[in-house]
Amino acid sequence: MSELAAKRDELLGNLRGLEGCAVAFSAGVDSAVVAKAAQLALGQRAVAVTAVSPSLAEGELDEARRVAAEIGIRHLELATHEAARAEYVANGPDRCYHCKRELYTELGELCEKLDLGVVVNGVNADDAFDYRPGLQAATEHRVRSPLLECGIDKATVRQLAREWQLSVAEKLAAPCLASRLAYGEEVLPERLEMIDRAEQWLRAEGFPVVRVRYHRGDLARIEVPLDDLERLLEADRRQRVGERLREFGFRYITFDLEGFRSGSQNELLPVEQLRAFRS
The missing domain is CATH 3.30.300 (GMP Synthetase; Chain A, domain 3)
Structure with a gap:
């Protein structure tokens, strides 16, 4: 078995162990790979959820809709209200923490309402070495990071995206x-x-x-x-x-x-x- 196949199977096994999940879905290559894996592993028990707020660039919501349809996963849009948090608006170095805290709070409530189990994100193994205040919010809200848990880095993410013929395999990073x-x-x-x-x-x-x-x-x-x-x-x-x-x-x-x-x-x-x- 190739190294890529082993990582693919590990990722699918990681997700099959969940009752269900809501994927924090931006339609970037990381979250698209997680969404595809969740769809393969969990079927109807997986949904992709895109946060909608003023920090989302024009065209990104349409892209998320298109990619979710391509993957074949149910897609939901969730209006988030980070702009109502003074800590977020103040834009300190921990801004991303406050944004993700809002996102994961609202995603958690959605998961509970839909009986989906847990929230999962697209954090990969390379992200652990970058400045990522949002990781703290993920830990506090018990958000799972399947790519990180399986030791899958960005290069492997793109390899998986190519194997699954995802149109975003070469998509450039598009932070908020x-x-x-x-x-x-x-x-x-x-x-x-x-x-x-x-x-x-x-x-x-x-x-x-x-x-x-x-x-x-x-x-x-x-x-x-x-x-x-x-x-x-x-x-x-x-x-x-x-x-x-x-x-x-x-x-x-x-x-x-x-x-x-x-x-x-x-x-x-x-x-x-x-x-x-x-x-």
């Missing part, structure tokens, strides 16, 4: 819009909309990997891979970018010369803070 805000800048719907509109426009301009980071004073810090930076900085394009982002509500537009880095807002956090939320 709130992750673009510098810590301490309040999470407000109008700011999330500014970020979303700017990123959608830049993708349409030919920059599929892009982050528009929001800093104090309505300042946009645009990150693209270094290979794309020269093209972004061409005089005509630079002018168009400035004009459009001002239309979206930004006052100052900057280009990060270090290029795209996942989680770059965490770079200013002290080491102790980073360690606090690593498992």
Whole structure:
């Protein structure tokens, strides 16, 4: 038996041991693989649930609906209310904890109502080494992480997605819009909309990997891979970018010369803070 087949069988066995489950489903490759495995292991006793809030980028809900239909799993949409939590809006370094606490509370209530057993998420083995305040919320709410429990890393997740012919097998990471805000800048719907509109426009301009980071004073810090930076900085394009982002509500537009880095807002956090939320 190949290593991939062994991991696949371990994952399916992990899920077959559950009475039922609700998969926290964003339609990213991690949660899609968990949803597919849950559908294979549990059939009708598994559902995929997508949280709907202002931090969900345009098009992501439609993507979740499409991928759930592709997998063949029942799909539910759950309006979450993290924006009603002052701790979340304040946008401290533990923002993700407060968001996930709200999500898992509401998912837990849904599980109880539908008699589904437990909530499962798409946290993989690589995530345990990253800055993930949401992992604490998962632990507190007894959320299961089948990929993590089976030692399945991101590369293996993508291999499983290819084996199961999931259309999101190569999908890039798409963290929530709130992750673009510098810590301490309040999470407000109008700011999330500014970020979303700017990123959608830049993708349409030919920059599929892009982050528009929001800093104090309505300042946009645009990150693209270094290979794309020269093209972004061409005089005509630079002018168009400035004009459009001002239309979206930004006052100052900057280009990060270090290029795209996942989680770059965490770079200013002290080491102790980073360690606090690593498992």
